[in-house]
Amino acid sequence: MNILTSYFGSNLPPGNAGNQLWALIYVFIIFAGVAVAVLCMNWIERKALAHFQIRLGPMRVGPHGLLQPFADALKLMLKEDIIPAEADATVFWVAPVIGLLAAFTVYIVIPFGPSQAVTDMNIGILFMLGVSSLGVLGIVTAGWASNSHYPLIGALRSSAQMVSYEVAMGMAIISAIMMTSMNAGGIGTLSMIGIVQAQQQQGIWFIFKFFPLGFIAFAIFAIAMVAETNRAPFDLPEAESELTAGFHTEYSGLRWSLFMLGEYAAMIAVSSIAVTLWLGGWMRPFPNLLNGPAWEFIFSLFPALTFGGLALITFIGTARMPSQSFFRIQRMGLGIFAVLLGFIALLLLLIAVVGHSNDASIAARFREGIDYVYWFIFKVAIFMYLFIWYRATWPRYRFDQLMSVGWKVMLPISLGVLILTAIVGVLIK
Amino acid sequence: MNPLLMNPAVNAGSAPVATPFFFYFLAGAAVVSGLFVITRRNAVHSALALIVTLLSVAGLYLMLYAPFVAGVQIIAYAGGIMVLFLFVIMLVDIERVSKERQYNRVWPVGLLAACALLALFVSAIVKGRSLLPDRMVQLPESSNTQQIAAALYGEAGRVGQYTFAFEIASLLLLVAILGAVIMTKKKI
Numbered sequence: 114m115n116i117l118t119s120y121f122g123s124n125l126p127p128g129n130a131g132n133q134l135w136a137l138i139y140v141f142i143i144f145a146g147v148a149v150a151v152l153c154m155n156w157i158e159r160k161a162l163a164h165f166q167i168r169l170g171p172m173r174v175g176p177h178g179l180l181q182p183f184a185d186a187l188k189l190m191l192k193e194d195i196i197p198a199e200a201d202a203t204v205f206w207v208a209p210v211i212g213l214l215a216a217f218t219v220y221i222v223i224p225f226g227p228s229q230a231v232t233d234m235n236i237g238i239l240f241m242l243g244v245s246s247l248g249v250l251g252i253v254t255a256g257w258a259s260n261s262h263y264p265l266i267g268a269l270r271s272s273a274q275m276v277s278y279e280v281a282m283g284m285a286i287i288s289a290i291m292m293t294s295m296n297a298g299g300i301g302t303l304s305m306i307g308i309v310q311a312q313q314q315q316g317i318w319f320i321f322k323f324f325p326l327g328f329i330a331f332a333i334f335a336i337a338m339v340a341e342t343n344r345a346p347f348d349l350p351e352a353e354s355e356l357t358a359g360f361h362t363e364y365s366g367l368r369w370s371l372f373m374l375g376e377y378a379a380m381i382a383v384s385s386i387a388v389t390l391w392l393g394g395w396m397r398p399f400p401n402l403l404n405g406p407a408w409e410f411i412f413s414l415f416p417a418l419t420f421g422g423l424a425l426i427t428f429i430g431t432a433r434m435p436s437q438s439f440f441r442i443q444r445m446g447l448g449i450f451a452v453l454l455g456f457i458a459l460l461l462l463l464i465a466v467v468g469h470s471n472d473a474s475i476a477a478r479f480r481e482g483i484d485y486v487y488w489f490i491f492k493v494a495i496f497m498y499l500f501i502w503y504r505a506t507w508p509r510y511r512f513d514q515l516m517s518v519g520w521k522v523m524l525p526i527s528l529g530v531l532i533l534t535a536i537v538g539v540l541i542k
Numbered sequence: 543m544n545p546l547l548m549n550p551a552v553n554a555g556s557a558p559v560a561t562p563f564f565f566y567f568l569a570g571a572a573v574v575s576g577l578f579v580i581t582r583r584n585a586v587h588s589a590l591a592l593i594v595t596l597l598s599v600a601g602l603y604l605m606l607y608a609p610f611v612a613g614v615q616i617i618a619y620a621g622g623i624m625v626l627f628l629f630v631i632m633l634v635d636i637e638r639v640s641k642e643r644q645y646n647r648v649w650p651v652g653l654l655a656a657c658a659l660l661a662l663f664v665s666a667i668v669k670g671r672s673l674l675p676d677r678m679v680q681l682p683e684s685s686n687t688q689q690i691a692a693a694l695y696g697e698a699g700r701v702g703q704y705t706f707a708f709e710i711a712s713l714l715l716l717v718a719i720l721g722a723v724i725m726t727k728k729k730i
Binding site: 256 | 610613617
């Protein structure tokens with residue numbers, strides 16, 4: 114019991130406070146949260162892509178296809194799991210697990226708030242880069258173990274692409290890390306929480322620092338992270354018009370879904386790196402300009418407003434459902450969903466109001482935590498929508514174009530930004 | 543500033559990670575997967591086993607309170623070099639290679655060399671016991687990166703302990719990169 118309650122009131126992540134139990138609880142919360150986020154992302158991606166192409170998208174399973182991800186998950190779990198006769202069975206079995214493990218391990222250092230992380234490592238960003246670069250091993254081994262032409266070509270493309278874009282990505286990240294040392298002591302940090310705190314201290318998000326240097330570095334990272342996660346327009350490893358399905362052609366059922374889960378988890382992870390390094394992590398917009406208790410209160414209403422807005426949209430959807438008796442169950446389900454969302458909105462509103470009036474109460478601590486996590490997830494969600502937007506907008510690169518963009522455009526620009534950042538940093542000091 | 547930086551004793555209350563169990567586990571994993579590297583006929587299996595070896599060694603670095611070295615080990619070896627290894631090995635015809643003799647005739651010489659190296663290590667530990675510290679120095683893990691930076695690049699205007707060696711090594715690597723480019727490109 115002591116280990117459960119002793120963590121309350123600590124200002125450190127549980128990993129640093131030395132509380133293994135709470136670290137484990139955080140791991141489970143994050144794991145469940147990411148799984149739910151992947152389900153939502155699956156539905157939003159299909160709906161958004163459909164609307165980009167003037168289609169309706171999934172409409173049959175549940176109201177507006179809301180239950181489609183669950184139906185898909187059920188289908189994938191029940192589907193026959195085929196291992197090709199000529200495949201290397203052991204490596205074929207291990208490959209999706211490598212990708213998934215690499216994608217999920219990085220979550221232990223992602224800072225959702227100053228203490229809302231599993232742990233804070235001294236080498237945080239280095240750890241994230243290293244472990245997420247292991248994800249390519251899953252793709253490469255999957256392509257090789259399938260013992261088939263298309264997967265092998267997909268795996269070769271993937272490894273060449275990842276190695277090329279990792280260089281530009283690393284340079285962009287180093288220029289952001291350099292900016293963390295622009296303080297009185299001149300000591301920078303690699304820790305994820307330390308990077309956000311450096312932005313807090315310097316009173317500026319690194320995307321605006323040394324304008325336009327920070328912005329260019331951010332843009333380089335934003336392009337490279339799409340290439341790193343094999344998403345359109347850099348989805349050559351799984352280019353379906355050329356390679357059937359690329360590296361996962363021979364995979365089916367649950368194993369295939371592990372690849373998809375790993376891909377979406379990796380997308381969320383790289384988006385969190387971008388948010389942490391350049392967009393101020395858990396900080397709300399304009400913490401310096403619009404400060405004071407009144408602004409604090411207004412910004413703390415945003416989580417409640419978001420859920421309230423969602424509840425309103427769902428209520429409108431319920432009212433606009435066709436009135437035939439055939440749709441009665443769907444109407445009821447959507448209505449219950451709307452009430453649930455409204456209830457969450459009211460709860461958040463209550464916490465915001467109570468937490469605002471009494472600074473020392475538990476509600477105040479809750480309100481603080483909810484604010485941090487809300488703004489972090491809000492920023493990550495923008496990136497997740499951008500991923501869908503890119504996919505609907507841009508045609509796929511040809512492979513030689515991909516390589517020349519990576520090596521001849523992005524790498525020189527990122528090197529130039531790195532050198533200029535160093536020069537400007539020394540001159541200003 | 544990071545609160546952990548200011549307070550090195552922050553992990554004092556928790557159980558230490560560097561327990562004998564983890565040491566033997568990681569060391570065992572490294573040795574067993576190292577044996578797999580040289581005994582597997584399939585080159586891709588060897589490469590995968592080598593990745594396990596490198597990751598176990600990264601874990602051992604973590605146990606020595608050197609997280610920066612562990613991170614670099616993962617990022618450079620397991621994530622970078624091994625991907626390039628696999629990239630090349632995947633293109634080899636596995637069926638043909640597996641029929642070839644695995645060891646060539648000089649394997650007794652190799653065994654002899656390995657034994658000599660082992661003997662050297664053992665004698666270094668036995669003879670030099672008095673020179674070695676009797677227990678590990680407890681380094682503050684929370685500022686490991688900053689300490690390495692100070693040793694490599696210097697701090698507060700002073701040249702670091704290893705600045706010269708570090709810069710020479712980076713110059714050598716640059717020459718090697720240029721040499722590789724010139725050798726592979728016919729026309730530049």
